[in-house]
Amino acid sequence: MTLNPDDWEVIRLSLKVAIVGVLATLPIAFALAYALARGRFPGRILLDAIVHLPLVLPPVVTGWLLLILFGRTGPIGGWLDRVLGVTLVFRWTGAALAAAVMALPLMVRAMRLSIEAVDRRLEGAARSLGASRWRTFATITLPLSLPGVWAGLVLGFARSIGEFGATISFVSNIPGQTRTLPIAIYTAMQLPDGDSTLVRLACVSVALSLAALIASEWLVRRQGGRAHVL
């Protein structure tokens, strides 16, 4: 089995969309996880619900909401278009945004569990040794919650690679821009002569997912084997 240039384009695009989407979400997801784990503010339950919404909403609805908000005439999309000259609709950047939104709840969950597991008495010990709040966060809280950050990255990446519904309804199915792996597989299923493409891309999906899981196990082991993704 050999992959043709079209297959490679799909794989490259999928990896680019997933990696950019997940890395751009990482700081936002960690900040949300920290706020939900530690914060006591009004509206925390509402924020929690909003973060989890993409997990329970039909992905098509999420994609449609993204289209309303980030479309060229939408409140956020219009601003991006006028002020920054950035268009998301029908572009790979839009596919990355859809992947990011769908990955966000999984990433926040994994990181939040890890932050909640940090022994806060260790932070008190660091403070009494002369560390400021910020240094305590950087040298104690953050390193101790790293297993959750790794888990969140892997889960988010796997979710992004598989993202279909929100992507196709937000940025459609455009070769080279938004035709990621699942959408290419779906397209192949619609074509009478698409069988061989279907088999090749399905094998690639299995290989990518396995690689992500093995990578996460390896990371967990290297950390001393506490927070398993599986």
Next chain:
Amino acid sequence: MSFDVEVEKHLGDADIAVSFRSVSGLTALFGPSGSGKTSILNMIAGLLTPDSGRIVVGGELLFGDGVDLPPEARHAGYVFQDARLFPHLKVRANLLYGARRGVGALGLDEVVDLLGLGALLGRWPRTLSGGEAQRVAIGRALLSSPRFLLLDEPLASLDQARADEIMSMIERVRDELKLPILYVSHNRAEVDRLAASVVAIHR
């Protein structure tokens, strides 16, 4: 005047109210477990906020009259009962965690000799016995250039031989470094040997 403490705190269904002054050297807080001794240390270290009161140590106002210094500005050398070493740092990095605060009275080599930590420097905290962890915790507190020491039952997890050694070390710190020390214990013998003044806490 080393410690001048008067604090009140309502905590759960317990009321802690304590008032004491000590002149110098080592002051023992003596009382049964559950009488709020650790909470008093936490208030002096700045990890727990009193409802009201005043805390002055070594002439410096730490709390009261509108002042509430954050823990990192109090320069307490706090040795917790459970050692509380940082699990992601090896012993050496634990010892040096607070050492960048300034040039201390003690250097790493001196503390390592004093507490017999030489063989432990490259180890992870989870591989240490209770007594070893406690010695590292004491070393970590001493290396942070503290202005006073808070010791919460530091001998509780040590065998008798090691406890005697640590007690001599505490006496040396008390006499040579002239650091005010507040020492929590429920062991009469320890208190009699070490303390210049004793504050008895009742439930």
